[in-house]
Amino acid sequence: MIANFFMPTRLVHGPGALSRIGELARGLGMARPLVVSDPAIAATAFYRDALATLRAAGLDVATFEGCGIDARLAHVDGEAARVRSEGRDGVIAIGGGSVICTAKGIAIVAPNGTTFADMTGVANFRNKALPMIMAPTTAGSGSEVSQFTLVKDEASHRKLVGGGPLSFPDVAILDPVTLATLPPRAAAGSAVDALTHAVEALFSFLATPLTDALALESVRLQAGSMRRSILSDDERARADNLLASSMANMACGNARLGLAHTLSLPLEAILDLPHTIGVGVLIPRVVAFNAPVAPEKARALALALGAAPADDLRGTVAAIRDAFFRLFEDVGTPTAFTQEQLPQARIAEMAAAAIPGLYGGAMPEGEVRDGHVVHQPGVRRATVAEARALYAQCYA
Ligand SMILES: [Fe+2]
Missing domain, CATH: 3.40.50.1970 (Rossmann fold)
Structure with a gap:
């Protein structure tokens, strides 16, 4: 390549x-x-x-x-x-x-x-x-x-x-x-979005050692500074937060955005869900989906988040999920969708609407079937049936 x-x-x-x-x-x-x-x-x-x-x-x-x-x-x-x-x-x-x-x-x-x-x-x-x-x-x-x-x-x-x-x-x-004058809720939403940009770049099939280096260091900086940047008056933490956000975008600007942003898009466009809530809730589930085909990335992500990777992949994925949830709960952003935000009855519609993705993929002709692929550059191919399963995992 x-x-x-x-x-x-x-x-x-x-x-x-x-x-x-x-x-x-x-x-x-x-x-x-x-x-x-x-x-x-x-x-x-x-x-x-x-x-x-x-x-x-x-x-x-x-x-x-x-x-x-x-x-x-x-x-x-x-x-x-x-x-x-x-x-x-x-x-x-x-x-x-x-x-x-x-x-x-x-x-x-x-x-x-x-x-x-x-x-x-x-x-x-x-x-x-x-x-x-x-x-x-x-x-x-x-x-x-x-x-x-x-x-x-x-x-x-x-x-x-x-x-x-x-x-x-x-x-x-x-x-x-x-x-310094940004309300904590807005600051938290932005920071979560920036964190997802780095993680999506890491699990892209277009990732390179350059984008991985930026993505992982961005996650490490964010995980280390986000709480202090948002919840206290800490200039150093805010400086780290800003730099981490730019680094995340350098990574995803080159490696592109993956399944969390792809699945969030129809929720934003059709259900008016805020972007930061959509990608924040989806990202731990998307990491668990991608981890089996990129276990070394999962391990590196766990370390960058300050979590201890386990001896087995399942344990590492659980450590990553727990680290995300702790961080999001501490800064006050959601870790799950409510039925109002994503009604269960609309999951199939959302999975079908996700097919074209962010980068202009084609919709299939005729009826949408379970095996149709959702267009996105993630390391693991996702079908419409897998997209439905991912949405279904997003409740508390
Ligand atoms: Fe985003």
Whole structure:
């Protein structure tokens, strides 16, 4: 197998990193950047400080502080038009995943056309995106080191995905000050999502020694810092959390996401289940499913989680599950679905809807049968019948 490993984004991380935003913007040749954020972030002191630093560095800064829960097509296209008309030469995001996705969408559309809807898919645009600096304010999406962006088209209710090697952010600034005001529930959900990104990369058939190294160290950092990062005022733990989230996305950006994200997708799309709950509940069950074909990965994962691997695989899988459950319970995220979240009567429908997966697999013609394969890059092939069994294991 010939493997690719992309990681062109410069990471500037550690306490105080955000104070370098002015020189970093100048270093990328920006003179007139657009800063993208949302109303909650725009009200924080670290955001105001960042704007002041940019202006003190001589930059002519414009702002868009109107992002919402999702990156929206109208925001992306509207701000891209503004960037062109005002001659803006770079995009800076200070915010969570939807802010970063909005900024990346603007940076892609501005030099390439009029609407992101024409640029979906992989590498479906010609010109390099505008220079980008991303300062995440959650440790979860990893979008600050990803070439892709996810934008919601509110008119058609579709989520549009686009990006390619020409749309990697240039710089990611990881400063723990940005996590200090995050509510614990949101912080916990993000951290669980980041943890699943690393674990999914580990159990991918596209995994390489490079992605394994990032994934395992990301899990080790997360497992060691998550409780203190979320439940106490610990700057060091928050810095580890942010770095672990970026590392997890470097791993899954190259090795892709597996069965937990694939099975969570229909729950999110059809049943409106939050992503972080879907992948968090599924991940221990998916690890148990994959472990028999990758026992050495299971052993490494147990160690990274701080659990003692057993002499037999069954014991190691149980140790991993217990470590996940303890961690999730400590930070206050669910370890099982309720009947309201996933009604048992809808499991068959969800398993069938999972077939195309995240990467555009085809639906079978005609009726869905037990033996049809769910498209996903995990080390173990999963059929529709196995997907149903996995969902059924997700109750308390
Ligand atoms: Fe995720």
